[in-house]
Amino acid sequence: MxxxxxxxxxxxxxxxxxxxxxxxxxxxxxxxxxxxxxxxxxxxxxxxxxxxxxxxxxxxxxxxxxxxxxxxxxxxxxxxxxxxxxxxxxxxxxxxxxxxxxxxxxxxxxxxxxxxxxxxxxxxxxxxxxxxxNTNYDSFHVITSVIKQKKNQILSSLFILFVLMLGASLCMYSVEHEAQPEVFDNAFSGLWWSLSTILTIGYGDMYPVTLLGRVIAIFIAILGVGVVAIPTGIISAGFVEQYNRMQREAIKSKGTVALNAEPGSALIGLDTIGLLREFGISPLVIIRDGSVIIPTDDIRIVEGDTLVYYEDEFGRTL
The missing domain is CATH 1.20.120 (Four Helix Bundle (Hemerythrin (Met), subunit A))
Structure with a gap:
């Protein structure tokens, strides 16, 4: 009881x-x-x-x-x-x-x-x-899947952004410190300026007053637009790829097998690694309450789920 x-x-x-x-x-x-x-x-x-x-x-x-x-x-x-x-x-x-x-x-x-x-x-x-x-719906899994799949590219682009910010802060500090020491009093002040400039925030609390400083600021602002666009483009492209993949896999029927997690089924509670180890199944998608979920390591099968996976003509799972 x-x-x-x-x-x-x-x-x-x-x-x-x-x-x-x-x-x-x-x-x-x-x-x-x-x-x-x-x-x-x-x-x-x-x-x-x-x-x-x-x-x-x-x-x-x-x-x-x-x-x-x-x-x-x-x-x-x-x-x-x-x-x-x-x-x-x-x-x-x-x-x-x-x-x-x-x-x-x-x-x-x-x-x-x-x-x-x-x-x-x-x-x-x-x-x-x-x-x-939102963890059991498509939108959340698209976000997490894209970040996991593109993490190397995203980290690389963020590293480039950090290097640009660091270089810009040191340059601006070197040029502007003597002209306005109360504003650019240390390298961190230059880092704050480079962050607001590269990310096009523009708080207006710090700005160059020397001719060389303004020229450097122009180049930094132009470079910042391109550098910030890199991770944005990577994530946007990943969203499109993931949604297209979900749509293709959801409508494919030839060569696919649908397995339902009935009450008391041994599938319930298993994650993707457990499914592969225990049953040799690597699901393409999981259909839960009408929503299509892309399997990840933290997804566990619950009662009522439908697992969709490929099977060749010899009955082998793909």
């Missing part, structure tokens, strides 16, 4: 189960609590609402209690999320995961409501709860 209750709690806590009314209602409740919490954080900054701070404090405590209960239940049901682990290791694995860390940082401010600013700032982490609500 306890196991069935535990499984039911686990199912309700899972995000994105549109076929489960209770789970869907919990998702909406979670969104509502997050939105209310963020709204309170914003309203607290207005002097005109200073008379309601006691009300805001009560709302914040109620929200954190809600998050604390959710965090406790997720730890309690973590052995169902990681069925291959022991209860202790499953709990630890959840607590050190992205979701677990976000949940923990969300409830920490409850114990430091009037403490250090650093702990109060942890309230901002609650915004990242919204990312969790």
């Amino acid at each position: 306890n196991n069935s209750k535990k499984k039911r709690v686990f199912e309700i806590l899972q995000i994105g189960r549109s076929d489960d009314t209770a789970s869907k209602a919990f998702d909406y409740l979670l969104v509502l609590v997050i939105v209310i919490n963020i709204l309170v954080m914003i309203l607290e900054t207005f002097e005109s609402f200073s008379g309601y701070r006691s009300v805001f404090a009560i709302i914040e405590i109620c929200c954190i209690i809600f998050f604390s209960i959710e965090y406790t239940l997720r730890i309690w049901t973590s052995d169902l999320l990681y069925p291959e682990e022991t209860k202790g290791r499953a709990a630890w694995r959840f607590m050190t995961s992205y979701d677990g860390i976000v949940d923990l940082f969300t409830i920490v401010p409850l114990f430091f409501l009037s403490g250090f600013v650093a702990f109060r700032m942890l309230r901002v982490v609650r915004i990242f709860h919204l990312f969790r609500l």
Whole structure:
């Protein structure tokens, strides 16, 4: 009986189960609590609402209690999320995961409501709860997949950007320090200027006054436009490639096999590595509640999923 209750709690806590009314209602409740919490954080900054701070404090405590209960239940049901682990290791694995860390940082401010600013700032982490609500949909997986696939190109372009910023800051400091020592007083001041110039922010708090400094600034601004466009182009091209791949794989039917994760199936709880090791299956896509998901290492099969993979004429998976 306890196991069935535990499984039911686990199912309700899972995000994105549109076929489960209770789970869907919990998702909406979670969104509502997050939105209310963020709204309170914003309203607290207005002097005109200073008379309601006691009300805001009560709302914040109620929200954190809600998050604390959710965090406790997720730890309690973590052995169902990681069925291959022991209860202790499953709990630890959840607590050190992205979701677990976000949940923990969300409830920490409850114990430091009037403490250090650093702990109060942890309230901002609650915004990242919204990312969790999107983890089971196409858009989130496209973003993460593109970043993983293009990480080498992105890191290379960011390195080029950093070198340009460093060179520009040292040049500007060397040229402008004598003319305006109170503005370009050290190399870091030049780095701040190069950052705002290359990224076309232009705060206006620092600018060259010498002729040579202005000439250098012109070249840096022109180079910055091209350098910043490199990672932007890489990510944009990756989005297009990934969406096209998803569309092609979703409509292909010839040579593909669809395998459903029925209740009690041994597929449930396995990640992509486990599927390959246990069943020799490397799914192209996972269809979950009508959404097409590109498999990644952190995706686990849940009840109701449909795995689509290639199989040749001899029945071998590809």
